[in-house]
Amino acid sequence: MSFNTFGHMFRVTTFGESHGIAIGCVVDGCPPLLPLTNEDIQRDLDRRRPGQSRFTTQNTDQRSKDYSDIKDKFRPGHADFTYEAKYGLRDYRGGGRSSARETASRVAAGAIARKIVPGVNVRGALVQMGPHKIDRDKWDWDEIARNPFFCPDKDKAAFFEGYLDGIRKKGSSIGAVIEIVAEGVPAGLGAPIYAKLDGELAAALMSINAVKGVEIGAGFGAAELSGEENADEMRMGNQGVSFLSNHAGGILGGISTGQPVVARFAVKPTSSILSPRRTVDRKGADTDILTKGRHDPCVGIRAVPVGEAMMACVLADHFLRHRGQVG
Amino acid sequence: MSFNTFGHMFRVTTFGESHGIAIGCVVDGCPPLLPLTNEDIQRDLDRRRPGQSRFTTQNTDQRSKDYSDIKDKFRPGHADFTYEAKYGLRDYRGGGRSSARETASRVAAGAIARKIVPGVNVRGALVQMGPHKIDRDKWDWDEIARNPFFCPDKDKAAFFEGYLDGIRKKGSSIGAVIEIVAEGVPAGLGAPIYAKLDGELAAALMSINAVKGVEIGAGFGAAELSGEENADEMRMGNQGVSFLSNHAGGILGGISTGQPVVARFAVKPTSSILSPRRTVDRKGADTDILTKGRHDPCVGIRAVPVGEAMMACVLADHFLRHRGQVG
Amino acid sequence: MSFNTFGHMFRVTTFGESHGIAIGCVVDGCPPLLPLTNEDIQRDLDRRRPGQSRFTTQNTDQRSKDYSDIKDKFRPGHADFTYEAKYGLRDYRGGGRSSARETASRVAAGAIARKIVPGVNVRGALVQMGPHKIDRDKWDWDEIARNPFFCPDKDKAAFFEGYLDGIRKKGSSIGAVIEIVAEGVPAGLGAPIYAKLDGELAAALMSINAVKGVEIGAGFGAAELSGEENADEMRMGNQGVSFLSNHAGGILGGISTGQPVVARFAVKPTSSILSPRRTVDRKGADTDILTKGRHDPCVGIRAVPVGEAMMACVLADHFLRHRGQVG
């Protein structure tokens, strides 16, 4: 029911606004005696922190910014129109609760969640920017930390450098697709109907700012497959059942199979752009708007550690719920 | 927390299994004095009912079927492997709680939900089968009721007739994409963070059997767009703010804009096919399996009224929650 | 959030009204492979079933009853006034969802719950009727099944026979106090703040029809005790820590101690009585009302198995939640 909490047994409640004095989260339902250090959390926070390259802008000047141009106008594609429609007010400076700053709390919670499912390893990667997809044959997890895009394809990362600079310089923006992979997830997490592991992953990933689509395994591609192509065949391996493919993305009937859980989500381009767009103001008059100052040319980049955190939280929650019900 | 309930203020709890003596649902949180007749519910149930064409098979013979071939084997791409991994048992005949039969309860609940948001109209359509997408310029809602595919494109529906017959005759199956459109949704439903309207739609649609992806508005296509292309510009119209496009799918920052809410979901092909697939049995031996008897060549077809129901339920829930919080 | 569901991991949703065609419940979150027979459930239902003595009346004639005298009047002390105030309608025949008939569903769910916590034994007793309390020195659990009052004090049960006959014959009614004792509850169930075992027991027992008070252990009597008297001293016993008294009622800081969990609740007298009482009708005119026909002189009697069921459900829920969080 809650508007600012997610999860069931492992629950996270976040607080604070873009320009408030603090943000944070309350993590509830943790198993006791969980080994945990500040470094465990800081490491993930650092990966999300903006301002580490010219592609993810600093927030340091956000208080001094002049917002007079936009304070009475609605930005097309931005939440300020709906925020005001619902609550009768909005924070034109930074989006209030809608701010991407809130995702830092998710990352902190995710760092705790990672410790709950024994042996699980959750990693994310940017797999598409604009129309440009990575070459999956070149996937190298070690590349993720070597470029500012969390891109696992070295060559494509080099390409993105110039591509995104072009977008940035003209004050435009571009969308992206992020993939999150969780290895070491035991079979049996989830439930057949309304606590499906994929259903809750979908909600969790869709709740990240600017996300417009979520898919599991073959995802929308599964619509184009025949039953013969889509079904993942099985053979006995050394360590139990071995699947010959993973179109299911590690989830069948809402329950984990033991294969890696694979989810992707699409992030739309930010609406803060330099080109003027047609809009209306709060008095109901037609006008134009353009957003000066800070621009994230591809907000999808920073969504990578946030997506990892949401995956980790959902898995931790289901691990505890499964242990509760099944023992 | 519940495994068999969805919704918050408007809540639905379903019960019953594929081969049990009854299925049904408990609908909780309805506003009092809601005008409602059996016909309101039956109308929607009839639209979902299988056996209305050769493309959605009857269930009448399901009790007499000989399951001896499959009772100790796991079907690739089917929930029986994970069901057994989780619970230590499974219903090899019909999937137990994982059965698509459960979706009849959702459709009944959806028929009630449709009455809660004044003026809302929720409709669904099949927009892709296998690699074949409809022509959106030929979209005609009246066509939906005239073909067995809920297809709004008359020409494509004619094509699907032969296409799906071919798949059916060789005992294969194919995936599909379904689109649900809700018109008349007032601006303001949803919340900025963990009760996002799109987040809960994603969970609701992903919870339908065989769904592997959900998207809102431009969806995954938004990843390829620039900020200029993606943002829906605004102008004042006769009845308030008018948007010049709807890439947002009627939702910005998790809150409805007043435009039609547009969601799509991908349905994988059923794993019940005539071609033998490699698998393992419950004793851990390699074997092959093929599924004789009833085959739904495209289970996506029947997902159309189910998707409508889930959209209606999510909107009703958010309408009541919004009224509670904001008045 | 739900109005018709209780519990968190072990959840019960009930449906049906006093004069509807069916009542029932959906039990969610059960561990799989739980041994369970119809007899397990029927045994408890039989204990609650009305009409087993002249003190708990039959329901068989409830459909044919003439309600014309009361259909437009509000019964003092009855839910029909508030039901209509809230929903704009009421069921003057039997209370709709407020009917005590609903408690049969709770008893069925409780029969399942009893099987979840290994070794737990939940029993209830009537310990007070009107001003007459039992003699606790004469407590004999075996007496419970030998009298129509679930009374553990043989002598007091004999007294109640005449006492309640007097009340019944003059068409009056009387209140009662019920005590529920759960033995074999492991230490550690509950939580320190908002999932306190006693907090959830209080809600569960207060939700039984006509209950006006709930207490744990020494309860309201603790208000009169000094710290020296109230604290339960500890000594090492053969099987771990042994408490020298149980003023805590088996719960300290919201968490079970391993001692028997002891709860009591007060049941008010039913408002269906033969003496005319002053009231108003639906048109807003002053009038009098008296309730002919069936009368339960002490509705507290039937609350005994219902109280047991609620205790069993709360314990099962906390057992599963504890196992989830702590392992």
Add this chain to the structure above:
Amino acid sequence: MSFNTFGHMFRVTTFGESHGIAIGCVVDGCPPLLPLTNEDIQRDLDRRRPGQSRFTTQNTDQRSKDYSDIKDKFRPGHADFTYEAKYGLRDYRGGGRSSARETASRVAAGAIARKIVPGVNVRGALVQMGPHKIDRDKWDWDEIARNPFFCPDKDKAAFFEGYLDGIRKKGSSIGAVIEIVAEGVPAGLGAPIYAKLDGELAAALMSINAVKGVEIGAGFGAAELSGEENADEMRMGNQGVSFLSNHAGGILGGISTGQPVVARFAVKPTSSILSPRRTVDRKGADTDILTKGRHDPCVGIRAVPVGEAMMACVLADHFLRHRGQVG
């Protein structure tokens, strides 16, 4: 499901421990544009603040205290035994999450809740200390602020001064009963079954530290009444239906009647006393314990503003839920 959250639509999540660096709460679900100042919250916090008389001790020295005597012993009647049984650790200094310090967060949340139901007025009073009950004929709400006991009976307050000094000086403690009265509650809040207003009040009040019993209206006294005595008769008054008594405590069938909502709760004496008590230590050896230093002779006193806050929160939650469902 949550362990540290209460409420459904108006939700409160608290955080922090007795000796942690901060405590606080997140309030979720508030209607927007609620007028609210720091003073609104501080006023209630000041009423709960310890150290305002010699009967509610200061916390200022709590960090410097020497806990060596108790760090390996369990205090009889204290949560440290169960805390350790559940989590495998405890905070012997202050109870961790079990600390009464946590109730400051509740009071802050309650100050917000008071503003949500228009016209509601929630007040509390100490009505019994040890065996000594106030004289209800002398009830004067204005007296509450004039004595350190929140006692509405001037004469009894004078008596309590000497009575409690005697208890304090010998290092003992005593229980109390608190009554909370909410005036101006509209008819219709609550629900007939598992969202009963009294059921949720019972959970909320029982969740306050040291509470062992909760009752509504006539409460346990109702067990001694006849149906004629207990039912509150009705007559038409100038402003609608008028009740001639309030044994129901403003709640019938789980729904508010429009009369004042009246709840009472019993607070046990604190277990921190100077007299040695028999106990065991963490190694499983018999020992004795006595608690030096700070002693609250009657912790019930400070429970008055906490009880008010819990009542206010429950009413706010039900007000919003009612508005959501019924409009």
